[in-house]
Amino acid sequence: MTTEHLPEHPDFLWRNPDPKKSYDAVIVGGGGHGLATAYFLAKNHGMTNIAILEKGWLAGGNMARNTTIIRSNYLWDESAAIYEHSLKLWEILPEELEYDFLFSQRGVMNLAHTLGDVRESVRRVGANQLNGVDAEWLDPKQVKELCPILNINDNIRYPVMGATYQPRAGIAKHDHVAWAFARKCDELGVDIIQNCEVTGFIKDGNKVTGVQTSRGTINTEKVGLCAAGHSSVLAEMAGFRLPIQSHPLQALVSELHEPVHPTVVMSNHVHVYVSQAHKGELVMGAGVDSYNGYGQRGSFHVIEEQMAAAVELFPIFARAHVLRTWGGIVDTTMDASPIVSLSPVENMFVNCGWGTGGFKGTPAAGLTFAHTIATGSPHELNKPFGLERFETGALIDEHGAAAVAH
Amino acid sequence: MLLFSCPNCGPRNETEFHYGGQAHVAYPDQPGELSDREWAEYLFYRQNTKGLFAERWVHSTGCRKWFNMIRDTVSYDIQAVYRMGEQPPEGLTAPPAAQAKSQPLAPAEANPTNTSEGV
Numbered sequence: 001m002t003t004e005h006l007p008e009h010p011d012f013l014w015r016n017p018d019p020k021k022s023y024d025a026v027i028v029g030g031g032g033h034g035l036a037t038a039y040f041l042a043k044n045h046g047m048t049n050i051a052i053l054e055k056g057w058l059a060g061g062n063m064a065r066n067t068t069i070i071r072s073n074y075l076w077d078e079s080a081a082i083y084e085h086s087l088k089l090w091e092i093l094p095e096e097l098e099y100d101f102l103f104s105q106r107g108v109m110n111l112a113h114t115l116g117d118v119r120e121s122v123r124r125v126g127a128n129q130l131n132g133v134d135a136e137w138l139d140p141k142q143v144k145e146l147c148p149i150l151n152i153n154d155n156i157r158y159p160v161m162g163a164t165y166q167p168r169a170g171i172a173k174h175d176h177v178a179w180a181f182a183r184k185c186d187e188l189g190v191d192i193i194q195n196c197e198v199t200g201f202i203k204d205g206n207k208v209t210g211v212q213t214s215r216g217t218i219n220t221e222k223v224g225l226c227a228a229g230h231s232s233v234l235a236e237m238a239g240f241r242l243p244i245q246s247h248p249l250q251a252l253v254s255e256l257h258e259p260v261h262p263t264v265v266m267s268n269h270v271h272v273y274v275s276q277a278h279k280g281e282l283v284m285g286a287g288v289d290s291y292n293g294y295g296q297r298g299s300f301h302v303i304e305e306q307m308a309a310a311v312e313l314f315p316i317f318a319r320a321h322v323l324r325t326w327g328g329i330v331d332t333t334m335d336a337s338p339i340v341s342l343s344p345v346e347n348m349f350v351n352c353g354w355g356t357g358g359f360k361g362t363p364a365a366g367l368t369f370a371h372t373i374a375t376g377s378p379h380e381l382n383k384p385f386g387l388e389r390f391e392t393g394a395l396i397d398e399h400g401a402a403a404v405a406h
Numbered sequence: 407m408l409l410f411s412c413p414n415c416g417p418r419n420e421t422e423f424h425y426g427g428q429a430h431v432a433y434p435d436q437p438g439e440l441s442d443r444e445w446a447e448y449l450f451y452r453q454n455t456k457g458l459f460a461e462r463w464v465h466s467t468g469c470r471k472w473f474n475m476i477r478d479t480v481s482y483d484i485q486a487v488y489r490m491g492e493q494p495p496e497g498l499t500a501p502p503a504a505q506a507k508s509q510p511l512a513p514a515e516a517n518p519t520n521t522s523e524g525v
Contacts, residue, residue, distance in 0.1 A: 242451075
């Protein structure tokens with residue numbers, strides 16, 4: 001057997017340094033949110049002596065498992081503000097990060113299937129417009145014009161009675177987003193440390209002073225948790241609890257097909273959302289499995305129901321084959337809104353609770369969490385998303401009201 | 407799909423059941439005397455255990471009765487099923503009553519050992 005000479009390895013986008021003895025700040029979690037947080041800490045706050053600790057490989061958790069939908073059509077003012085800011089950042093980030101991560105503003109449709117859906121949707125369109133979020137209400141004929149493969153017949157179990165539409169919404173290539181942030185972080189001097197699992201925290205009184213990891217002890221001034229589904233596990237190590245529950249959330253892709261699906265279609269009511277990736281796979285997400293789970297997989301009936309709904313809405317998909325299915329662990333809160341906050345431990349900060357919709361929030365989470373870590377107090381945009389709201393009762397209830405598919 | 411052994415009906419598909427979250431969370435004894443923090447604990451804070459977890463399910467399309475289950479939240483293996491009002495079998499999970507004790511959101515007392523090891 002002969003071994004042919006392999007071509008040179010392309011340039012690496014980031015170094016793989018060993019951890020230093022100490023940093024000004026340590027971010028736990030090398031997914032999208034951790035990377036974005038480190039990027040904005042370095043860029044906006046001049047903090048470059050920082051590290052991202054990732055227990056596995058870069059962006060291999062929910063960042064590798066989501067359905068990449070980006071939108072900002074949330075009902076309440078607080079949510080519209082942070083998600084719209086995020087969308088505006090998505091619009092400038094490809095240039096800022098000097099990386100075309102295929103952000104495609106192909107629009108997102110949220111279908112209404114009942115009279116209740118219609119009323120709620122029309123209300124949300126009004127709220128969005130007042131908050132400067134682009135939104136319109138489409139009747140079934142307009143839905144069909146925008147997405148010709150959608151079945152708008154009224155003889156199906158949940159007929160399409162209309163949809164909200166956000167033209168500036170869309171999808172992006174999730175891996176490339178992670179790589180874009182990682183390359184810039186690295187250029188700015190951030191240490192991205194993979195295969196480095198946090199096993200404990202070192203505290204002086206109630207102040208965190210270091211992190212114990214599978215690669216040794218690291219001293220640090222500040223710690224930011226960006227661990228999504230594993231946030232509760234880390235909080236427990238640090239001695240406090242978080243009001244979140246971790247659930248499996250499943251998604252699947254088909255084999256590659258010709259471009260047939262021009263936009264993104266979400267249905268809250270029948271728990272399915274569908275887009276077609278740049279390569280041609282149909283990408284579909286489901287609702288969460290009901291039980292708590294850390295297993296990165298869920299029950300088959302969830303996939304079955306999601307596909308039944310998809311085939312009824314898109315009869316053309318009936319002969320498409322599933323290529324693979326998978327699950328991520330999402331960190332859900334009781335009000336379906338994120339937590340970007342100080343924590344009960346001094347110098348420790350938490351970014352979690354983004355639940356089923358963290359991908360779209362990546363830039364805003366990074367921006368506001370970096371501000372919170374650097375200054376010790378929240379940014380104007382994440383002030384309403386503190387842990388205090390569970391005590392004051394100032395919840396931001398986006399369950400059902402925000403086109404959130406749960 | 408998971409297969410559950412309902413204490414009344416025997417083994418049935420997961421789709422016949424609905425989830426009720428953490429088991430053994432008692433309604434406050436003196437609701438009128440709870441602080442905002444304690445109400446937050448009761449309403450919004452639940453264990454989010456990675457590993458063996460005591461949880462409630464209801465057999466919605468069967469006997470319609472609630473029951474408790476010990477399930478591993480990583481492997482999803484079911485270790486035990488027991489009726490409402492009963493305590494979990496010894497050794498399968500930490501006493502839930504102790505887990506449910508509230509922890510303040512405000513900074514905790516100084517930790518004399520200076521470290522907080524992972525679990």
